[in-house]
Amino acid sequence: MIALPVSACAAGAGPDVEEAAGRFFAAVAAGQGAAACALLTDAAAASLPEPCATSILDAGLRGGPAEEVAVWGSEAQVRLARDTVFLHRGPGGWRVRGAGCRPDGERPYDCEVSG
């Protein structure tokens, strides 16, 4: 297992965050749209055209190996080889709130899925 750089107060949450991001991209790669949508926050899922299970697979999301994890409180960011994703920890655990994200200077990342 590769030790990833983790910056956070709660560095212990890093593996959980990385696992959640990994499950999300594994579901997308396997064509399991419903499973991938279940790993989105409600707002992120609602941001996609109905039905979510189809549109999430059409969003062109490709993750790749995780390279860096940052966890600050209930928010996290995972930099992968081909994507940057943002996650939020709610009562149900870590969920993806932003995926397919590209940096946009000082502005918020421009994401295919966000909410």
Next chain:
Amino acid sequence: MIRRNGLSLFFLVIFVLALAGQSIAGLGAYNDDQLGSGGDPVSWGAYVTSADFAVDVAENWQSEYLQFLLFIMVTVWLVQRGSPESKSDGTGDQVRPGSPEWAKTGGLRTMLFANSLGLVMGAAFVLSWYAQSVAGTAAYNREQLSRLQDPVTWPEYVASPDFWDRTLQNWQSEFLAVLSMVALSIYLRQRESPESKPVGAPHGETGTDV
């Protein structure tokens, strides 16, 4: 016991009540923000152990300790220049029966004791300002991530507008309060308060034992 320590106890009680009130009001504001940004409300216990609560508390603490540190040190310097009764530092010929042991022994211990109030206030200021920077980094980064923006390092945060906005908005209010106290106490009185000159004291009288 209570009567002899009434002043300290009074401020201890209102401090605890105000801190508790801040935690409740802060929780409400924090949860409003959470719901507004698509997040989930948190419990009181989660909020009071969060970086967001810590930075709000620490930024006020550091400015209060800085205020008293400056007041203690600057008035020492001014009094040394203009107030005859305060030119001695309390060691040497002012040592008398009942003086603290460290005031009598001389050397390093007396030097430390003679500056202990400033040293402790200075240490409290530095520690609480550092705590503000650490908690502020965590709170700022949580907000950054919730807005889909990159987190920053501690040095980047200490150089950021957020850190200095929090710091200077507290400093300016403390400095204004000290200025008001120094200037208004020249002409105004509060009967029986040791923070005021006696009611009958001339306006020009300086160095009153307050």
